[in-house]
Amino acid sequence: MKTIRQVSTLQFTLMVSAFQISVAFLSLPRELARQAGTDGWIAIFFGWGMATLASAALVKVMKNSPDGSILDLIQRYMGVWPSKMAAFIFMAYYLLLAYDGFMIASLVIKLWLLPSTYIYVLVLLLLIPTFQIAQHGFQVIGRYSEIVALISIWIPFVYLTTLRHARWLYLLPVLKDGWLPVLSTVKIMFYPMLGIGLAFFIYPHLVKKEKALTAMVISNTLTCLVYLGITLVCYVYFSPDEIGKFNDPVISIMKSIELQFIERIEVPFIAFYLFVFSCIWIPSMHLVSMNSAWLLGKDKERGHLAVWCFAVAVSFFIYRPSFIDVARVNNFLNLAGFVMEFALPVCVLLYVAMTKKVRGGRRS
């Protein structure tokens, strides 16, 4: 495996965080409120805990393969065919994640900004920069994530201005119906935390591999702080009885901001959010091309990426998704993501440990 394109710890941290936040933050406050009312924010802490545990397992697995991705690891421990199967599954999984990102971004733009523009036109426009960035691999994606993080720092401050209308009493009482609604909400926290699986593929590129776990804990914490902030801002602005009625409370809340010179402040925001949204599909498209290149023999990732970008564009031309489809895909991704990024690392870890023991036993 080539390791020329190295990724720094900061880039890794931001890549994972941006992947997690990208499109998930739009609907998170609504979903949490629908499930657990104003106590939904507590579930974010559980999400953090689970993601951190999964990250620990992930890093532990990848320690067995410092020079190759998860596919190399599987090939080494299980053989060629299982690794090809894994590549296929990962490819499908990341394709779905990228598709999900494109779907949400294009539908949000269509609803809020350009109601009579076709979705496939928007997706086509988004795919051009995607191709340009994704073809250069993780190092460039990492730099891109750094830039996105840098130019997004001011966003939280804008949300803080809505606190003028805040009613903090909405948050009380904490745990109004006990722990049960909160615990049952934890199940929707997988989808917003998806992204830790990137470590499967970035780990071999890391400069400081010993800091991988620290970086992941930091990125999980960062993500959860963002979620917590945005959720609480929405909760103190919208009354508990109405928040479930808004599809994108994170955007709707901005309509309350009145400036002298601009009437719909959310318009520049959504356009700007495209940077943030893109952090899910750019790494995903890269991984899709990487996995499909693995399936059909290595070293033609760029061609694969072009084909996949084209395929995505065509798919949006043929099939035009709606918000209802998004909800379905999100539901499925919540489950699929749990399997791929939370359960899989643990299973692989157990398998590797067992194999090592058996092999070690034989040798001695």
Next chain:
Amino acid sequence: MRWVKTLSAVVMGCTIFLALTGCSNDKTNLEDATVPLALGLDVIDEKLRYYISAPVFSRDIKKKSREGGGIAEGLRQSRNQQDAQFPGAVAGRNYQVIIVGKKLLQYKDWFKVLDVKFRDPRNTVTDRIIAYDGPVTDVIHFQAKDQPPTSVFLRGLIDSGSRRSTTVKTTEQELHRQMHDRAITPAISEIMIENGKILLKGTTLLSQEGQYRDSLSYQETSLLQILKKEAKPGVSLTFPVEGMQEQLPFNTDLVSFSIGDISVKVKSSHDHDRFQYHIKINAFISITEKFLEYELLENSEEMASHLSKEMKKSIEKLIDKFQKHKIDPVGFGLYARAYHYPLYKAAQDNWGEELARAQFHVDVDLRIGATGAVE
């Protein structure tokens, strides 16, 4: 491999070109649009009537706005009808004010008429909601030589009024919140036309379903805003001080003061099978006007306690009014929900009734901080 690069450049160029032409449909030239700034809703003969007023930008036309209207089943449904009355497509997206006739306020759930404003995100939701007691067409067609277009004028009226707490600043979004939150009932601004002038009248209180309940004067509105903790410093109140009352063209027993720092503490408890509210108001005031002969310097404490008593009386009267109408414009329910959730939850669907049974203990402590530049 050079042909690959050329080909990809050509393909990319074509896609960008196609995409740009795709976006070109998605714009409206200002010349082709009519932008109504005021929306009026009323009921005549049990049918929903809408009125819109759009500014006209032309130097040759004396009248600065053009009005339209008609019978509608829904705002969006009536769009073709609106288009028929104006040159250019009517984009009902930038309303500054929505005037609601009192007749419409007799109907339950009239707020649902405004559904399109929330459903189509291109619409603004910061337009002020204003109640008017009378035919809304009078307000929409109101013309005065010394007044900017009615829509802009009304918005200014509400904004400056709410800054002084003589009316509430209820935007559409805020009304959405007050309508849906079961722990609070809505309050919107109210205007009237008197002697050929549009005037701010105070506040209209609505029930949970949006039906008209009662109106508040300026001073009552100020007290409501104080109770809601939304009063900004500078609220001006006037109370009578018992004493001599001479027959002069102005009332001599009135003392006016403006409130500086104000702290409002609301404590809730549940006792004797009903909610108990303890409201404690502490404020520094400065006397701004007094006519009667009264040694303020020596008797300032007496004056303060007198004004406190009067203010307490007014607040109690105001709360009595709320209880009589079974409404909760202050949002006492928020405290009940926050601190007595199980009890509140049992009563949340009939919170107005529950609040009518509640007991209030008001405590006002005013301190005179300044008496002005003259004795």
